[in-house]
Amino acid sequence: MAQTVLKVENLHKSYGKVQVIKGINFEVKKGETKVIIGPSGSGKSTLLRCINQLDRIDKGQVWLEDLEITKSHIDINQIRASIGFVFQSFNLFTHLNALDNVRIGLMRVKRIKEEDATKIAIEELKRVGLGGKIHNYPAQLSGGQQQRVSIARALAMSPKLILFDEPTSALDPELIGEVLEVMINLAKEGVTMIVVTHEMGFARSVANDIIFIDYGTILEEGPPGEIFKKPKHKRTAKFLSKITQLEGEKAK
Amino acid sequence: MNFFEFAWSISPKLLQGSLTSLELTALAISIGLILGIPLSLGRVYGNKIIYTLSTIYVEAFRGTPVLTQLFILYFGLPSIGIMFPPFTAAVIGLGLNSAAYQAEYFRGAIQAVKDGQMVAARSIGMSKIKAIRYIILPQMFRLVIPSWSNELILLLKASSIAYMIQVSELVSVGRQIASQNFRTFEVFLVIAFIYFVIVEILNRILHSIEGKIKIPGL
Numbered sequence: 156m157a158q159t160v161l162k163v164e165n166l167h168k169s170y171g172k173v174q175v176i177k178g179i180n181f182e183v184k185k186g187e188t189k190v191i192i193g194p195s196g197s198g199k200s201t202l203l204r205c206i207n208q209l210d211r212i213d214k215g216q217v218w219l220e221d222l223e224i225t226k227s228h229i230d231i232n233q234i235r236a237s238i239g240f241v242f243q244s245f246n247l248f249t250h251l252n253a254l255d256n257v258r259i260g261l262m263r264v265k266r267i268k269e270e271d272a273t274k275i276a277i278e279e280l281k282r283v284g285l286g287g288k289i290h291n292y293p294a295q296l297s298g299g300q301q302q303r304v305s306i307a308r309a310l311a312m313s314p315k316l317i318l319f320d321e322p323t324s325a326l327d328p329e330l331i332g333e334v335l336e337v338m339i340n341l342a343k344e345g346v347t348m349i350v351v352t353h354e355m356g357f358a359r360s361v362a363n364d365i366i367f368i369d370y371g372t373i374l375e376e377g378p379p380g381e382i383f384k385k386p387k388h389k390r391t392a393k394f395l396s397k398i399t400q401l402e403g404e405k406a407k
Numbered sequence: 408m409n410f411f412e413f414a415w416s417i418s419p420k421l422l423q424g425s426l427t428s429l430e431l432t433a434l435a436i437s438i439g440l441i442l443g444i445p446l447s448l449g450r451v452y453g454n455k456i457i458y459t460l461s462t463i464y465v466e467a468f469r470g471t472p473v474l475t476q477l478f479i480l481y482f483g484l485p486s487i488g489i490m491f492p493p494f495t496a497a498v499i500g501l502g503l504n505s506a507a508y509q510a511e512y513f514r515g516a517i518q519a520v521k522d523g524q525m526v527a528a529r530s531i532g533m534s535k536i537k538a539i540r541y542i543i544l545p546q547m548f549r550l551v552i553p554s555w556s557n558e559l560i561l562l563l564k565a566s567s568i569a570y571m572i573q574v575s576e577l578v579s580v581g582r583q584i585a586s587q588n589f590r591t592f593e594v595f596l597v598i599a600f601i602y603f604v605i606v607e608i609l610n611r612i613l614h615s616i617e618g619k620i621k622i623p624g625l
Contacts, residue, residue, distance in 0.1 A: 209526060236532025246527035250546050250622050260531035263541055294624030305527075312531060 157184040158220070160316050160347050161206065166215035168198075168205050168371075175201045177371040178215070183316060186345040190358040190379075193368035194394060199351040200243075202368070203318045206349070207238045219315060236264050239309025239317035243324050245301040247293040253280060253304045254289040257311045265312065279307040283337050299330030303337055316347035323354055355398055359383055367391045414597050417584050424580030425601055431497055431576060432563045438502025439562075443509030448539065450514045461510070468507035474568055476500050481572040497569035497576075505562050512558060516551035517543060549620055556613040560606050577601065 161183040168176040175198045183189050191199050204210040206217055208224070208231055217225045224234045247256050258276035261267040267275070280289050283303040293301050302322055309317050319338070323331040335357050342348060342361045352358060358365055358379060365382045367374045367390075374388045386392045408416065449461030468476065481496040491499065520543055528538035570579040581598045585591040 207530065209530060232529075232532045232534050234532075235530055238530075240527075240530040242523065242527065242530075244523055246521075246523035248524060248527065248542055249521075249625065250542075250549065252623075259541060260533070263537055264532040292623045292625075294622065308531065 157186060159183070159218075160185050160187075160220060161349075162216075162218040163202075163206065164216045164218075166202070166205060166217070167213045168201055168210060169213055175371050176205065176212075179368075179371070179373055181366060181373065181376065183347060183349060185347055187347055187363045188342040188361050189349045189364050189366065190362035191349065191351045191366045191368060192353070192355075192358060192394070193374075197368045198371040199368055200320050203240070203320050203349065203351055206318060207235050207240060209240070232264070236260065236312055237315050239312060239314035241302070241305050241309055241317060241319045241322050243321040245293070245298070245305045245325070247301055247305055247308070249293050252290050252292050253285060253296070253307075256293070256304055257308045260308065260312050275311055276307070279311045280304070282310065283307045284333070297330060298326045299333045302326065302334045306334075306337055306341075310341075310346075316349065317341075319348060319350040319352070321351050321353070323352065353398065355383075355395070355402060367394070369394075410593055413590060413593055417594065417597070420580050420584060421577065421597065421601060424575060424577035425605070427494075427574065427580075428563065428566050428576040429605070431494070431501065431566045431569060431574065432559070434498045435501035435505055435566065436559055436562055438498065439505030439509045439558075442503070442506035443513055444544075446506060446510035447513030447517060450510065451517050452535070452539070465507045465510050468504050469511070473500065473504045473565060474571060476504055477568065477572050493569070493573040496572055497566070497574045501562060501566060501569070505558065508558050508561075509555065512551050512554040513547060515554070516547040519550050520546045549617075549622065552613060552617045556610065559609060559613070563605065563609070564602060 159182050163179055163181050166176050166179045167174070179198075179202060181189070191202065193199050201210060205212045208217075212225060215225070216223055219234060219238070222229070222234075224231070247253075248259065251259060254273065254276050257279055258269075258272040261272035261275060262269060277286065277289060280286055283306050285300060285303055285307065288296060288300060288304075291300075293304070296304065306317075306322075322338070323334050326334065331354070335354060338348070338350070338357070339361055350357070350362075360379075362379050364376065365379055366376045367382065367386075367388070369390050375382065375386065375391055382391065383395065386395060446461045446464060449457045450465065453461060477497065477500040480491065480500045481493065484490065524542050524546065525535075525538055528542040529535070533541065566576060567578040569576050570582065573579075577598055581594045585594045
């Protein structure tokens with residue numbers, strides 16, 4: 156039985172009077188790729204931001220391995236350094252080139268010497284296929300390349316898991332493939348990932364487990380075979396048929 | 408003596424005055440820079456108390472004439488036993504005043520940095536202070552250069568107001584010369600030209616700095 160990397164228990168989050176997350180529970184095992192799907196506004200992104208507490212949670216607990224990271228005395232910066240986050244809009248540091256984007260966390264957060272940080276950063280940039288672009292600034296890179304740098308930035312910190320918040324949603328269709336390819340390789344290498352996405356092809360072929368979220372609760376959870384072939388819930392079936400229909404139209 | 412001979416004959420005195428003006432401007436802009444950064448950070452990231460204090464400072468100095476501020480410093484404070492020499496009073500007054508304006512330019516530039524930058528910095532484990540130091544401020548400085556250049560030039564020209572508290576800066580030297588020979592028109596024509604040349608040089612320097620630290624591709 157693989158080790159549990161992340162455990163979320165009874166998580167609640169509201170913005171003002173609007174309840175966005177209404178008691179969510181799940182676990183992620185080491186090496187697992189967990190894909191979260193669901194309609195827009197269902198709370199998927201908020202859930203990710205609550206896990207590394209970029210958003211403060213109202214109620215519930217989050218464990219990273221054996222440590223409850225929602226306790227008040229926890230050094231959240233240290234925790235965040237061990238949880239990668241990949242944003243929909245990349246959020247690369249605009250004044251830094253690819254190399255510096257990847258190594259700044261190593262140098263300023265982990266206090267690794269410049270020489271060693273540079274080695275690690277170059278290695279990670281090569282891993283996402285950007286070994287030849289290390290001196291390019293974000294504005295000199297395509298969206299797909301920027302997102303791959305941001306994956307390298309997350310990987311460089313040797314995180315216990317990486318959270319992907321719709322990593323391909325801001326990309327032109329022809330650039331989605333290169334980012335998905337990197338993510339597929341990471342999944343194969345056994346990187347623990349939680350991926351919020353609308354890419355059903357990715358979900359179907361890469362996910363070990365899919366969570367369907369609607370109105371801030373988990374409606375169902377299971378391996379792709381189950382969720383896609385015989386969803387238990389009407390809402391899931393409806394959502395999937397809508398999205399597959401869209402993909403069909405795209406294919407035409 | 409024709410105009411050019413006259414201009415040449417008064418140039419040593421004017422040079423002395425110009426240097427005083429430049430010195431005054433350099434010191435005041437530096438004080439403004441050193442105080443303006445924390446003030447702007449207080450306005451953007453401060454808790455309620457820090458925000459309120461920095462806002463009061465900025466509003467007080469922007470809401471009153473700089474001449475009044477200088478008079479309070481130079482003529483007012485001696486009545487409670489605090490006395491400054493003219494030049495010191497001018498440096499302090501113009502510096503404190505400039506801090507308020509610079510704080511506003513810095514604040515605008517900080518707010519022009521995209522929110523995602525701070526979020527991304529926090530997501531890799533940077534504290535808020537580290538994120539400001541390594542991510543926000545380096546971008547802020549690049550964004551602020553055009554408006555900061557403006558402040559520097561305004562301050563150089565406004566430094567002539569120190570004439571009112573007996574500082575021997577450029578305008579004050581001009582007044583002295585004109586009172587001796589009554590060639591007021593020519594004296595101030597030369598002085599205007601000197602200001603113009605200095606402003607042009609400053610503009611070029613700042614413009615070249617802006618070009619050098621520009622983010623590639625943007």
